Amino acid sequence: MGKRSKRQNKDPLELKNMAKTLESFGLKEHQSDEMKSSGPVEASSVRQHGDPTMAAVLAEALAASQKVERATHPFHTYPARMHPDSARLILPHTTGAVHDPFCGGGTVLIEAKLAGRKAFGSDISPIAHLVAQARLADPKLAGPMRKASRKIADKAKLRIDVEVPDVCTSWYQHHVAQELGRIRDGILEQEPDIQPLLNAVLSSIVVKTSYRKSDTSNKMEKHQRRPQSTAILFHKKAREFARMLEEMPAEPSSTLIHGDARYVVPPQKVGLVLTSPPYPGVYDYLPMHQLRYAWLGIEPEDSLVREIGARRNFRSKGRTDALKQWMEDTDQWIKMQASILEPGGAMIIVVGDGLVAGKLVDALYPTTEAMKAAGLEIFARASADRPDHARNAIRIEHMVMAVKPA
Ligand SMILES: C[S@@+](CC[C@H](N)C(=O)[O-])C[C@H]1O[C@@H](n2cnc3c(N)ncnc32)[C@H](O)[C@@H]1O
Structure with missing residues (x-):
């Protein structure tokens, strides 16, 4: 009722323009209702599996929820960013250069820089690139x-x-x-x-x-x-x-690549791939920046078709086909990124259940299977229940660590 009366107050031309803009991004106004992030958990309530030391580290990282004011993290919003403390807690337990193939606003790269580690990051989104580049300038x-x-x-x-x-x-x-x-x-x-x-x-x-x-x-x-x-x-x-x-250190420098995680890798081997890929059917990362594209003169077309796990694909293709595509994409990016891990190096993925038409979509099994298919050995995992208040559901979020045999 509220929504209906608000729409009635709008100028018809305004409504037409808005619908046109959204259509050009493959969205309809009502489809993009609020996508709220889920709530924090205590480390003690996080389930731990595999190597006890690393599972405890992952559990603490998954439970991080404090507001972070350090370095350039607070500059510019970025949806579904990784918690900076998650990256900060994990880094000392790994070695070598770091890569985040879904780097978004650059959280992992900032923490790597603060820890004195060389870092690479890539993302398909031109806005991710703009924000990460500025935060790491x-x-x-x-x-x-x-x-x-x-x-x-x-x-x-x-x-x-x-x-x-x-x-x-x-x-x-x-x-x-x-x-x-x-x-x-x-x-x-x-x-x-x-x-x-x-x-x-x-x-x-x-x-x-x-x-x-x-x-x-x-x-x-x-x-x-x-x-x-x-x-x-x-x-x-x-x-x-x-x-x-x-407040940021000048060195070491970080390298940003604008590219698709299924095909693009850094120019050297790394000791850690730490990343949070799109969860199946939860967000439309690319279309949400439509106003930014217009003001900054950015044409995002190519990136739009390359977005993995997009919510709009689950709506247009249907759950079965979109999920099949998300699983194929997951296989492909994990295989690609595993190829640049040094022997003994670690891949740590933060991944959570998707939610499509009110039904949960398990993301853990396809992710661990893809890691194994890429020649990695599952080493530890932490899993937490996240209450999703917006959708009245409990979604599970995981941090999975696998290592490349030496
Ligand atoms: C969960 S967010 C990452 C957030 C990031 N960890 C941070 O802290 O800001 C997922 C990211 O995946 C990116 N993405 C989607 N499809 C992609 C693809 N095919 N290749 C690379 N990045 C992609 C989105 O643009 C989005 O920035």
């Missing part, structure tokens, strides 16, 4: 970025009309869209080395300043923002980000 860029952001914000307060992408007009108050457009144009006038950082700051405010409810919900919720507040927010976020970046 050279701390020397923090000062120039902060200075440039002030100039950009001052100019963005002036009333000079700029172009706004068509798909954005219905998602913002007119003056907010104008300020965002001026910030976008102001970034293009800056030195090339700081432009990616400034774009990441712009990306960090485009959802908050829009009518979109959140990153993971495309429900439209109208609100009022004061003129100039968007420019002020941009400057504030840039200052906060600069402070965080200055």
